[in-house]
Amino acid sequence: MNDFTFKNPTxxxxxxxxxxxxxxxxxxxxxxxxxxxxxxxAKKSGVYSKVLDQLKDLEIKExxxxxxxxxxxxxxxxxxxxxxxxxxxxxxxGGGSVIDATKLISASYYTGSDPWxxxxxxxxxxxxxxxxxxxxxxxxxxxxxxxxxxxxxSEHKKNSWESTLVYPQFSILNPEFTxxxxxxxxxxxxxxxxxxxxxxxxxxxKNALLQDRWAESIIQTLIEIGPKVIKDLDNYNLRANxxxxxxxxxxxxxxxxxxxxxxxxxxxxxxxxxxxxxxxxGLAVLTPHWLNEVKSQKHDKMAQYARRVWGLxxxxxxxIIEAIAKxxxxxxxxxxxxxxxxxxxxxxHFKDMSDRLTPNKIGEIKLDQQQILNxxxxxx
Amino acid sequence: MNDFTFKNPTxxxxxxxxxxxxxxxxxxxxxxxxxxxxxxxAKKSGVYSKVLDQLKDLEIKExxxxxxxxxxxxxxxxxxxxxxxxxxxxxxxGGGSVIDATKLISASYYTGSDPWxxxxxxxxxxxxxxxxxxxxxxxxxxxxxxxxxxxxxSEHKKNSWESTLVYPQFSILNPEFTxxxxxxxxxxxxxxxxxxxxxxxxxxxKNALLQDRWAESIIQTLIEIGPKVIKDLDNYNLRANxxxxxxxxxxxxxxxxxxxxxxxxxxxxxxxxxxxxxxxxGLAVLTPHWLNEVKSQKHDKMAQYARRVWGLxxxxxxxIIEAIAKxxxxxxxxxxxxxxxxxxxxxxHFKDMSDRLTPNKIGEIKLDQQQILNxxxxxx
Numbered sequence: 001m002n003d004f005t006f007k008n009p010t011x012x013x014x015x016x017x018x019x020x021x022x023x024x025x026x027x028x029x030x031x032x033x034x035x036x037x038x039x040x041x042a043k044k045s046g047v048y049s050k051v052l053d054q055l056k057d058l059e060i061k062e063x064x065x066x067x068x069x070x071x072x073x074x075x076x077x078x079x080x081x082x083x084x085x086x087x088x089x090x091x092x093x094g095g096g097s098v099i100d101a102t103k104l105i106s107a108s109y110y111t112g113s114d115p116w117x118x119x120x121x122x123x124x125x126x127x128x129x130x131x132x133x134x135x136x137x138x139x140x141x142x143x144x145x146x147x148x149x150x151x152x153x154s155e156h157k158k159n160s161w162e163s164t165l166v167y168p169q170f171s172i173l174n175p176e177f178t179x180x181x182x183x184x185x186x187x188x189x190x191x192x193x194x195x196x197x198x199x200x201x202x203x204x205x206k207n208a209l210l211q212d213r214w215a216e217s218i219i220q221t222l223i224e225i226g227p228k229v230i231k232d233l234d235n236y237n238l239r240a241n242x243x244x245x246x247x248x249x250x251x252x253x254x255x256x257x258x259x260x261x262x263x264x265x266x267x268x269x270x271x272x273x274x275x276x277x278x279x280x281x282g283l284a285v286l287t288p289h290w291l292n293e294v295k296s297q298k299h300d301k302m303a304q305y306a307r308r309v310w311g312l313x314x315x316x317x318x319x320i321i322e323a324i325a326k327x328x329x330x331x332x333x334x335x336x337x338x339x340x341x342x343x344x345x346x347x348x349h350f351k352d353m354s355d356r357l358t359p360n361k362i363g364e365i366k367l368d369q370q371q372i373l374n375x376x377x378x379x380x
Numbered sequence: 381m382n383d384f385t386f387k388n389p390t391x392x393x394x395x396x397x398x399x400x401x402x403x404x405x406x407x408x409x410x411x412x413x414x415x416x417x418x419x420x421x422a423k424k425s426g427v428y429s430k431v432l433d434q435l436k437d438l439e440i441k442e443x444x445x446x447x448x449x450x451x452x453x454x455x456x457x458x459x460x461x462x463x464x465x466x467x468x469x470x471x472x473x474g475g476g477s478v479i480d481a482t483k484l485i486s487a488s489y490y491t492g493s494d495p496w497x498x499x500x501x502x503x504x505x506x507x508x509x510x511x512x513x514x515x516x517x518x519x520x521x522x523x524x525x526x527x528x529x530x531x532x533x534s535e536h537k538k539n540s541w542e543s544t545l546v547y548p549q550f551s552i553l554n555p556e557f558t559x560x561x562x563x564x565x566x567x568x569x570x571x572x573x574x575x576x577x578x579x580x581x582x583x584x585x586k587n588a589l590l591q592d593r594w595a596e597s598i599i600q601t602l603i604e605i606g607p608k609v610i611k612d613l614d615n616y617n618l619r620a621n622x623x624x625x626x627x628x629x630x631x632x633x634x635x636x637x638x639x640x641x642x643x644x645x646x647x648x649x650x651x652x653x654x655x656x657x658x659x660x661x662g663l664a665v666l667t668p669h670w671l672n673e674v675k676s677q678k679h680d681k682m683a684q685y686a687r688r689v690w691g692l693x694x695x696x697x698x699x700i701i702e703a704i705a706k707x708x709x710x711x712x713x714x715x716x717x718x719x720x721x722x723x724x725x726x727x728x729h730f731k732d733m734s735d736r737l738t739p740n741k742i743g744e745i746k747l748d749q750q751q752i753l754n755x756x757x758x759x760x
Contacts, residue, residue, distance in 0.1 A: 001620045003395025007550075008388070014637065015383025170387075207617040209604060210625055213597035221590045237587040240381045244637070245590055253633060257394065257624070 001208045001257040008252050010144045011170040014244070016236070018174045019134060022054035025170050029130055030088025031057075036078060036102045037064045038094045042136065045180035051093055051134055061085040066094065069151045069158065069272050069279065070101040072116045079105050079115060082129070089169070090131040096140025096192075099133050100148040103166040106131045119150050119161045128165040134172040137181060138243040139189035139280065141196060141250025143171035151273060158273040160265075173247065175239035183230040187334035188280025189246065190226045194219060194330075195264055195283040196249040202291075202298055202305070203364055205258040212301075215254045216308050218245050223309070223330060230334055263363030264290045267375060270353035277343045284331040285340055289378040291324045297365045340379045350376045381588045381637040388632050390524045391550040394624070396616070398554045399514060402434035405550050409510055410468025411437075416458060416482045417444045418474045422516065425560035431473055431514055441465040446474065449531045449538065449652050449659065450481040452496045459485050459495060462509070469549070470511040476520025476572075479513050480528040483546040486511045499530050499541045508545040514552045517561060518623040519569035519660065521576060521630025523551035531653060538653040540645075553627065555619035563610040567714035568660025569626065570606045574599060574710075575644055575663040576629040582671075582678055582685070583744055585638040592681075595634045596688050598625050603689070603710060610714055643743030644670045647755060650733035657723045664711040665720055669758040671704045677745045720759045730756045 013021050026033060033055060042048040052060075063078045082090070082105055092102035107122070108115040109129040118125065135143045142148065146167045149160045181189070201215035222245060229238040248254070267290070268282035295302050303316040306323035313319070332338050340346075354372040361367070367375075393401050406413060413435060422428040432440075443458045462470070462485055472482035487502070488495040489509040498505065515523045522528065526547045529540045561569070581595035602625060609618040628634070647670070648662035675682050683696040686703035693699070712718050720726075734752040741747070747755075 001617070001624065003398065005391065005393050007391035011385065011387035013385050018383065207621065209621050210597055210601045210628060213600060214594055217590055217593035217597055220593060224589060237381070240637075241587065241589050244381065248590060257620075 001211075002205060002259065004257045006252055006256050007164075008144065008167065010167045010251070012144055012173055012247060013170060014173040016174060016176055018172045019050055019054060019177075022051065022134070022172060023057065025132065026055070026058065026089065026091075029169075032059045032061075032085065032087045032089075034061045034063065034082055034085055034087035034090050036066060036090060036092045036094070036098055036105065037062065038066050038068075038098050040064070041180065042093050045136070045177070047093065047134070047136055047177050051091075061087065066098045066101040068097050069276055070097040071151045071153050072104075072119070073153060075101050075104050075108075075115050075150065079108050082109060087129065090129055092131060092133040092168075093136065095135070095137025096142040099135075099140070099142040099168070100150065102131050102133070103142070103148040104150055105129070106166050107163055115150070116152055119159050122161040122163045125163045125165055128163065130169050131166065132169045132171065134177070135174075135243070136177045137185070137189055138178055138239070138246035139192040141193075141246055143168060143173065144247050144251040147250070149269065153276075156273045158269040160269070171247075173243055175236055175243045178239050178243060179234045181233070183233065184335055186230050186233065186242075187226075187336055188278050188284075190222055190229075190242070190334060191280040191284040191287075191331055191336065193242075193246050193249045194222050195287055197254065198287065199261045199265060200255045200258065202261055202294070202301055203259040204298060204301065208258045211254055211256060211258050212304070216305070218249050218254070219309050221245050226330070226334060259364045261364040263294075263367050266357055266360070266362040267353070267372060270357060271340070271345065274349050274353070275343065275345050277345070281336060281343060284336045285338055285343075285379045286375060287331070288324050288328040289375045291327060292378070293367075293371050293375050294363070294365060295320050295324070340376075345380075347377065347380065381591075382585060382639065384637045386632055386636050387544075388524065388547065390547045390631070392524055392553055392627060393550060394553040396554060396556060398552045399430055399434060399557075402431065402514070402552060403437065405512065406435075406438065406469065406471075409549075412439045412441075412465065412467045414441045414443065414462055414465055414467035414470050416446060416470060416472045416474070416478055416485065417442065418446050418448075418478050420444070421560065422473050425516070425557070427473065427514070427516055427557050441467065446478045446481040448477050449656055450477040451531045451533045452484070452499070453533060455481050455484050455488075455495050455530065459488050462489060467509065470509055472511060472513040472548075473516065475515070475517025476522040479515075479520070479522040479548070480530065482511050482513070483522070483528040484530055485509070486546050487543055495530070496532055499539050502541040502543045505543045505545055508543065510549050511546065512549045512551065514557070515554075515623070516557045517565070517569055518558055518619070518626035519572040521573075521626055523548060523553065524627050524631040527630070529649065533656075536653045538649040540649070551627075553623055555616055555623045558619050558623060559614045561613070563613065564715055566610050566613065566622075567606075567716055568658050568664075570602055570609075570622070570714060571660040571664040571667075571711055571716065573622075573626050573629045574602050575667055577634065578667065579641045579645060580635045580638065582641055582674070582681055583639040584678060584681065588638045591634055591636060591638050592684070596685070598629050598634070599689050601625050606710070606714060639744045641744040643674075643747055646737055646740070646742040647733070647752060650737060651720070651725065654729050654733070655723060655725050657725070661716060661723060664716045665718055665723075665759045666755060667711070668704050668708040669755045671707060672758070673747075673751050673755050674743070674745060675700050675704070720756075725760075727757065727760065
């Protein structure tokens with residue numbers, strides 16, 4: 001186990017009626033609340049009116065239009081509105097994209113610099129506007145972490161940044177608020193959670209016994225509920241367990257004292273930056289090929305994954321190959337198209353992508369350019 | 381899964397050199413630090429001098445003498461010293477007893493009432509002196525929770541209380557600081573951790589899939605490392621995993637959205653209140669008999685425990701009996717005497733104990749007086 005420091009101050013309020021605590025939780029911040037939304041799904045699902053009902057005594061301002069793979073161009077507009085309105089707190093109502101965008105508004109509010117500069121130099125953040133969330137998608141874990149991923153569409157860049165100052169003050173987790181997601185959107189969320197766990201679990205750290213088991217537990221739970229929830233979208237218990245897994249997968253609980261990888265996420269960010277595909281789709285396609293590429297370097301953990309998560313028996317090399325196939329099949333059976341061609345992607349930009357990634361030496365074991373190209377080409 | 385709210389603001393700093401961050405972490409609270417210690421084990425182990433080395437620029441005051449099963453009589457003396465010294469922060473250096481005592485000093489500092497009144501009415505706490513910890517025993521989890529258990533020896537009472545205001549600001553978790561614990565002290569810690577998990581896991585809540593797996597993971601890890609660590613007391617990896625399990629077992633991570641039990645702890649507190657036996661010893665003796673007493677009411681979870689934690693195969697009723705025996709053997713093999721008679725306890729006070737417990741209806745399923753007596757009598 002490596003040495004580590006951990007602190008996560010976000011309060012989570014989970015359950016069917018959790019949104020009824022909004023007004024109480026917002027007390028103490030002040031009267032002015034700026035709400036940040038995506039396109040219009042919060043209106044269609046009814047979440048919008050349920051949230052508004054709780055804010056009757058407050059002065060509110062709404063910003064609509066954060067897109068999936070949230071763009072800095074849109075965030076600039078929201079920031080302008082925020083500086084004009086001068087809210088006491090920002091309330092993100094949506095999924096990871098809306099929350100990630102809200103984090104950047106929060107962090108850029110006091111810096112005086114452009115949000116894209118904040119993304120690229122988060123050290124300049126010394127103060128942030130408080131933010132809270134009402135979650136509507138189980139996927140990114142952004143509701144209980146200090147990370148954010150932002151796209152600069154004009155430069156075809158998708159960069160992640162972090163600051164402990166943008167942990168949400170609180171997050172309302174109502175599983176019913178995810179009922180309106182389609183089977184495919186739900187499947188993308190499942191893949192995102194699965195991938196978050198693998199990025200933290202598939203490491204070469206020795207002797208982090210409980211961390212390993214907790215990571216395996218999340219994947220085992222996803223394997224148990226994933227195929228059920230996409231066929232039973234309004235099932236409270238399934239939605240609740242999925243939402244719980246999502247939040248637990250990236251709040252730091254399973255990453256204490258272990259090395260992390262994040263190569264798959266880094267490569268996927270390149271795909272999204274060029275093609276704007278759904279994050280979960282990109283991860284589903286890449287993950288089995290990434291596992292195959294690193295299977296020698298992460299041999300022991302891959303064998304453990306095969307045996308403990310998938311219950312496979314046999315020689316290491318055999319169970320590893322079989323576990324990669326099981327992973328592929330799990331994503332495929334969720335209804336996800338499993339090759340890049342399915343998303344209109346060819347190898348045109350692969351060299352550019354790998355050029356941009358290589359200097360950063362992505363992944364725990366620092367993938368070289370050929371390995372990155374192998375993963376991309378085998379994903380076609 | 382039940383609805384829930386969760387927030388744990390404690391920062392943990394884990395590793396071989398974690399104590400070197402003490403001065404940095406204490407910055408910002410002020411110059412005056414009051415240190416709280418147990419008897420003299422911190423001096424014998426060398427922890428005392430390592431801690432003092434980090435506090436050279438601060439004005440410190442030391443209080444020595446917190447006993448195992450910490451007594452309110454001792455805490456009153458520490459509180460008097462604190463009110464005289466007026467520290468900016470309290471620093472507990474020790475195990476759960478020292479930390480629990482420090483929490484009560486922290487909470488009583490502003491109330492104006494006697495500490496025992498605070499224990500019995502924690503609602504009166506509206507402000508608390510900040511506290512931090514340097515942990516020297518892996519057992520109670522007090523380093524990352526808001527609970528405290530205090531003994532009133534003159535009344536033979538041992539009561540628990542809680543307040544979110546007494547979460548430690550930070551806790552220094554250096555596994556090397558536990559090397560000096562004997563095999564038996566270490567074993568008592570293992571039992572305490574094991575019992576904490578069972579109290580949260582052995583519930584009748586349905587559909588808390590990940591919570592179940594995380595609880596099982598901690599017990600599986602204890603089963604893996606417990607027998608090794610008591611034979612290899614200076615092994616860093618084993619001590620680190622044990623300390624990590626200890627903190628994770630009672631920081632709220634495995635109790636979100638589930639009912640809890642705590643009957644075993646409640647009965648053990650009665651034993652300690654009358655006989656001052658080690659907490660871990662009392663729990664080891666009681667736990668198998670408690671499991672046996674509730675095996676019908678908690679049938680499904682008991683069968684799951686048997687299969688998942690102990691890998692048993694067969695009919696439910698068979699594997700449940702076998703799992704209880706495995707639990708007993710696990711504690712016994714750690715070197716713990718497994719009957720109350722071994723601790724000089726007879727049935728003299730059993731009726732008193734059960735009288736005091738029954739009105740509180742302890743346990744998730746509310747044990748009646750006969751059940752409590754059954755557990756005590758079968759533990760003789």
